[in-house]
Amino acid sequence: MRSLHFLLFLALCALPGLTVAQTVTGTVTDLGEPIIGATISAGSVGTVTDVDGTFELNLREAGTYTLNATYIGYTTEMREFTLAAGQTETWDIALVSGATNLDELVVVGSRTAPRSSTTSPLPVDVFTSDDLTTTGQLTFDKALQYRVPSFNTVQTPVNDATSLLDPYEIRNMGPSRTLILINGKRKNMSALLYTQTSPGRGETGADISAIPTDAIKRVEILRDGASAQYGSDAIAGVMNIVLKDNAEDGSVTLRTGITSEGDGAQYGIALNNGTNIGETGFINYTIDLSKIELANRPGTVSAAGEAGDFGASIEDVQSFLNRYPDARNINGSPETTASKFVVNFGSDVSENTEFYGNASYVYKKVNSFANYRTPYWRTEADFPYLADFFPNGDNGQYIGYVPTFEGNLNDYAGTVGFLTQKDGWIADVSFTTGGNEQTYTVSNSHNRNGTLNPDGTFKYRENSPINFDPGGTRFTHNVGNIDITRRLSDRVGIAFGSEFRSENFTVIEGDLASYEDGGADSFSGNDPRNSGTFNRYNFGGYADAAFDFTDDFLVNATVRLENYSDFGNAFVYKVSSRYKFADDKVTLRASFSTGFKAPSLHQIYTQKAQYQFVPGQGIQVGGLVSNASREARLLGLPALEPEKSTNFTAGIGLRPSSDLSITIDYYNIKVEDRLILSTEIGATDAGNTALDELLTANNLSDLSFFVNGLDTRTAGIDFVSNYRGLRFNDRSLVINLSGNYTLQNERIGDIKNPDIVASAGQSVANPTQEALFFTSRPRFKGILGLDYDWDKFGVSVNNTLFGPTEFRQQGLAAGLYTTFETKLVTDLSLIYRATEQFSLQFNANNIFNVLPEWSFKSESPAGEALLNDAAALQNQSNLITFNQRYSRMTYDGYHFSQLGTILTFSATLRF
Incomplete structure (x- = not known):
C-alpha cells in the first residue's frame, strides 16, 4: 500500500497550472461535400471532423505549429500556423482523393500521449458516428454488431430481466471482460446479472445500448488485454466512447421503421446541438426518444409434446391448438420505450486550467411476456378461481393466461474533471459517478400456493393478487482518477496515476405475495432475507513508459497494483512493441500482458429463487445461492477469487499502395480460475446430504452458485483491410473487408468441482454450460462493405457472414448436438442529400430475409441412430424448443435478427 500512497503523493504534487487555448477551426471537404472523421493534428494533439466536416483543434501553448489534415484514401494537407495566446485561426481544407493514410489518433492502448492507429503497438478500431448511423440499427450495440467482426450481441427469447439488456462480448469472452469508457473514464456496470441459460450467463456488463448514437463522435475499440x-x-x-464536442452545429433526426411482416414498428426522434460557453467553452447535448413495438415470432406448437409434458389428453390439447396453433405464446422482440439524454461540456477557466465534464441519463421501459399458461397446463380443475381471474375467451371462458414481465431501467453517469499543463507536465484529475437500477412488475399472474390461514382459508390462490412488485437490483459506483503524463523528450514519454473506486450493489426486496410460498407464477420476487446493500472499495496505481528508440521502433510498458477491500491485492503488467520498415509499408507489432477480473458484487451476493425452463420438465423453480451466505457455508462452497489472465497479441500491418491497407492480428488469451455460474445441481441418489436437505427445505428442484470453475484458452485471428483503388467519376468505391476467426476456445484441464458437487457425481459445468462458453458464438464472422458517394447520393452495401455455432441443450440425448448454420446477412443503405442542411436515409436491413436455421448433428453411433428415427428426433426437437414454441432459435438465442427484413427511414435536418 505504501507504493500506492507514494504514487498518489506524486500525482498531487504534480498538479500544475495551464495556458489559454489557442484554436484552429474549419471544415474538411471533398468537392464541396463534408468529410466525416478526417484527422487534424499537430504533433501529439489531434481531433477529428464532425458529421458536417467541421473541426476545432485546441493547442495548449502559443507558438508555431505544423498542422496535418489526413483521411483514409486522400492526400495529406499541411499548413503552418503561428498563434499568439488566445488566438483563433480558420483553416478550410479541400482534400484530394488518392492516398491512404490510417493515422487517426486514438486514446486507448497507452497512458502516454495519443498515437495513431498504425503507430500504436496495439490493434485499435476507430468508428465515427457516420459509420454507426449508416447501419440503420436503432441502438449502439446492434450497430457495432454489423461493424466489428470480433463483437457479438444477441437478443434472447423470454429470459425475464435479460429482455432489458442484451448480452454482448468481444472475442467470445463474455460481457464482463470488456471495459467500457466514456471519454476515457470508466462507465458503471449494469445492475443486471444474467442467470438464465443464455449467452453471458453468470455475468454482467455496462449498458451500451443506452448510449444514443447521435451523441457519439467516435468509438475506439482496443482489441487487447488492458488490465x-x-x-x-x-x-x-x-x-x-468519445462524445461529440461540437459547439457550433446541430441536427435533428426523425426515424421510423417496420419489419417486413408488418410488426415491430419503430419511431424515434433525436436532437443533437451545441453552443459556446463564453469565449473558450462549449456544451454539446443530445436528446433521443424512441419506441419499438412488439414483434412476435412464435412457432407452431406440437400437440403430442404438450400432451406428454402436461399429462393432458391429446384431444384437449389438439382442440386448443386448433384454435391457437402457437399456444398464444409471445416471443420475439419486446415492446421497448427509451428516453436518453447526454451532455458533454468543457471550458478554459484560467490560463492553465481546463474544466470538462459529461453526464447522461437513460430511462428504458420494456414490456415482455412469460410463456403462455395454457388451460391444460394451469387447469381450471386444479385452480377453479382462474376462471374468475382470467376470463380471456371470446365468451368470457377461461382459456389460460400470459403473465407479463415489465421492466424499468434507469441508468445515469457523470464525470467532472480538470486538465492542467505546465512545463510539459499534463495532469488530469476527475471524479466519475454512475448507477443503474432495474425494477420489475409482474402482472396477469397469481400466487398459486396452497398455504392455509388460521381460519382455514387460503392465504393466496383465490385470495392472491394478480399484480406483483418483485423488486429489482441497483448498482452504483464512484470513481476518482489522477492521471499524469509527460513527454520527457521526442523519444520518451511517461505516465502514472491512481484510481479509487467504491461500488454498491443493492437487491431491492419485493412485496410479500411476490416471493412468499413460491411467489408470483412465472417470476418470483426478492425475499427480504436475500435483499440488502453490499459494498466494497479498491485503490490502484499504475506507471507507464513509452520509448521511441528510433522513428520506427517503439516499446511501451505498464505496471499496475490494485488493492480490494474484499479479496486483497492484484499486480499486473503489460509490454508492447512496434517496428516499421520498408518506408512504413510494413509494421510489425506485438504485446504480452497479464490481467485480472475481480468478482462482481452481483456474483458474490445474489441469492434468489428463479423460474427456469428445464427441457423435459417444463418450468421449474431453482435456487441461486450467494457465495457469502449461510447456505454456502453449509454446502462448503469456496470463497470467490479474481480471475487471472495472460494475453498475447502479434500482428502485421501492410500498406503496399496508397489505396490498400491490411492488418492481421493473432491473439491468445488464457484465463485461470474463470468465474462461472454453475449448472443446476439437483438432489443426490442417497437423498440425505446437506444438498438434499437444502433443496427440500426451500422447495427447490435444484440450485446453482458461482465458483472459480474453469481454466480456459481463447485464440483467434482478426483481419481488417481497406481498398480505394476503384474510381468512378473521380470518386472511389470504398471496399472494407474484415473478419474474425476463432482458432481455439476451450477448457484447459479438469473442471474445478467443489467437494459437495463432486461427491454427488455432478459437475458445475455440464456440456450445456461448456457449449455456452465455447461453441455457442459464431466460429467466424466476416464483414464486406461497399460504399460509394456521387453528387447528392450515397449507397452502402454491407454483408455480414455469421459462422456456424454448436450447442448442447440441457436434457438432449447422448450423441446429439445442434448447429446453427452459416448465414450471410445483407444490409442496404441509401442516402440522398437534398441540400447542405437536409438529407434522407433509407435502410433495408437483412434485405434477403435470411433467418436463423439449426439442425441436429451426431457425434456417436447413438446420435446417428436418432438422426434416422424421425419420431425420436421429433421428441428431441420438442425437448429443446419447449414443444416448438421457440423453433427458430431454441433456448440459446440466436446470432442475428430472427425478425427477417427490417425497413427503416430517417430524415435529418442540420442547423
Missing part, C-alpha cells in the same frame, strides 16, 4: 492500464474487467479489451 495494467485500466484495471479490472479489461481482459478482452477496452471500448472508449
Whole structure:
C-alpha cells in the first residue's frame, strides 16, 4: 500500500497550472461535400471532423505549429500556423482523393500521449458516428454488431430481466471482460446479472445500448488485454466512447421503421446541438426518444409434446391448438420505450486550467411476456378461481393466461474533471459517478400456493393478487482518477496515476405475495432475507513508459497494483512493441500482458429463487445461492477469487499502395480460475446430504452458485483491410473487408468441482454450460462493405457472414448436438442529400430475409441412430424448443435478427 500512497503523493504534487487555448477551426471537404472523421493534428494533439466536416483543434501553448489534415484514401494537407495566446485561426481544407493514410489518433492502448492507429503497438478500431448511423440499427450495440467482426450481441427469447439488456462480448469472452469508457473514464456496470441459460450467463456488463448514437463522435475499440492500464474487467479489451464536442452545429433526426411482416414498428426522434460557453467553452447535448413495438415470432406448437409434458389428453390439447396453433405464446422482440439524454461540456477557466465534464441519463421501459399458461397446463380443475381471474375467451371462458414481465431501467453517469499543463507536465484529475437500477412488475399472474390461514382459508390462490412488485437490483459506483503524463523528450514519454473506486450493489426486496410460498407464477420476487446493500472499495496505481528508440521502433510498458477491500491485492503488467520498415509499408507489432477480473458484487451476493425452463420438465423453480451466505457455508462452497489472465497479441500491418491497407492480428488469451455460474445441481441418489436437505427445505428442484470453475484458452485471428483503388467519376468505391476467426476456445484441464458437487457425481459445468462458453458464438464472422458517394447520393452495401455455432441443450440425448448454420446477412443503405442542411436515409436491413436455421448433428453411433428415427428426433426437437414454441432459435438465442427484413427511414435536418 505504501507504493500506492507514494504514487498518489506524486500525482498531487504534480498538479500544475495551464495556458489559454489557442484554436484552429474549419471544415474538411471533398468537392464541396463534408468529410466525416478526417484527422487534424499537430504533433501529439489531434481531433477529428464532425458529421458536417467541421473541426476545432485546441493547442495548449502559443507558438508555431505544423498542422496535418489526413483521411483514409486522400492526400495529406499541411499548413503552418503561428498563434499568439488566445488566438483563433480558420483553416478550410479541400482534400484530394488518392492516398491512404490510417493515422487517426486514438486514446486507448497507452497512458502516454495519443498515437495513431498504425503507430500504436496495439490493434485499435476507430468508428465515427457516420459509420454507426449508416447501419440503420436503432441502438449502439446492434450497430457495432454489423461493424466489428470480433463483437457479438444477441437478443434472447423470454429470459425475464435479460429482455432489458442484451448480452454482448468481444472475442467470445463474455460481457464482463470488456471495459467500457466514456471519454476515457470508466462507465458503471449494469445492475443486471444474467442467470438464465443464455449467452453471458453468470455475468454482467455496462449498458451500451443506452448510449444514443447521435451523441457519439467516435468509438475506439482496443482489441487487447488492458488490465495494467485500466484495471479490472479489461481482459478482452477496452471500448472508449468519445462524445461529440461540437459547439457550433446541430441536427435533428426523425426515424421510423417496420419489419417486413408488418410488426415491430419503430419511431424515434433525436436532437443533437451545441453552443459556446463564453469565449473558450462549449456544451454539446443530445436528446433521443424512441419506441419499438412488439414483434412476435412464435412457432407452431406440437400437440403430442404438450400432451406428454402436461399429462393432458391429446384431444384437449389438439382442440386448443386448433384454435391457437402457437399456444398464444409471445416471443420475439419486446415492446421497448427509451428516453436518453447526454451532455458533454468543457471550458478554459484560467490560463492553465481546463474544466470538462459529461453526464447522461437513460430511462428504458420494456414490456415482455412469460410463456403462455395454457388451460391444460394451469387447469381450471386444479385452480377453479382462474376462471374468475382470467376470463380471456371470446365468451368470457377461461382459456389460460400470459403473465407479463415489465421492466424499468434507469441508468445515469457523470464525470467532472480538470486538465492542467505546465512545463510539459499534463495532469488530469476527475471524479466519475454512475448507477443503474432495474425494477420489475409482474402482472396477469397469481400466487398459486396452497398455504392455509388460521381460519382455514387460503392465504393466496383465490385470495392472491394478480399484480406483483418483485423488486429489482441497483448498482452504483464512484470513481476518482489522477492521471499524469509527460513527454520527457521526442523519444520518451511517461505516465502514472491512481484510481479509487467504491461500488454498491443493492437487491431491492419485493412485496410479500411476490416471493412468499413460491411467489408470483412465472417470476418470483426478492425475499427480504436475500435483499440488502453490499459494498466494497479498491485503490490502484499504475506507471507507464513509452520509448521511441528510433522513428520506427517503439516499446511501451505498464505496471499496475490494485488493492480490494474484499479479496486483497492484484499486480499486473503489460509490454508492447512496434517496428516499421520498408518506408512504413510494413509494421510489425506485438504485446504480452497479464490481467485480472475481480468478482462482481452481483456474483458474490445474489441469492434468489428463479423460474427456469428445464427441457423435459417444463418450468421449474431453482435456487441461486450467494457465495457469502449461510447456505454456502453449509454446502462448503469456496470463497470467490479474481480471475487471472495472460494475453498475447502479434500482428502485421501492410500498406503496399496508397489505396490498400491490411492488418492481421493473432491473439491468445488464457484465463485461470474463470468465474462461472454453475449448472443446476439437483438432489443426490442417497437423498440425505446437506444438498438434499437444502433443496427440500426451500422447495427447490435444484440450485446453482458461482465458483472459480474453469481454466480456459481463447485464440483467434482478426483481419481488417481497406481498398480505394476503384474510381468512378473521380470518386472511389470504398471496399472494407474484415473478419474474425476463432482458432481455439476451450477448457484447459479438469473442471474445478467443489467437494459437495463432486461427491454427488455432478459437475458445475455440464456440456450445456461448456457449449455456452465455447461453441455457442459464431466460429467466424466476416464483414464486406461497399460504399460509394456521387453528387447528392450515397449507397452502402454491407454483408455480414455469421459462422456456424454448436450447442448442447440441457436434457438432449447422448450423441446429439445442434448447429446453427452459416448465414450471410445483407444490409442496404441509401442516402440522398437534398441540400447542405437536409438529407434522407433509407435502410433495408437483412434485405434477403435470411433467418436463423439449426439442425441436429451426431457425434456417436447413438446420435446417428436418432438422426434416422424421425419420431425420436421429433421428441428431441420438442425437448429443446419447449414443444416448438421457440423453433427458430431454441433456448440459446440466436446470432442475428430472427425478425427477417427490417425497413427503416430517417430524415435529418442540420442547423
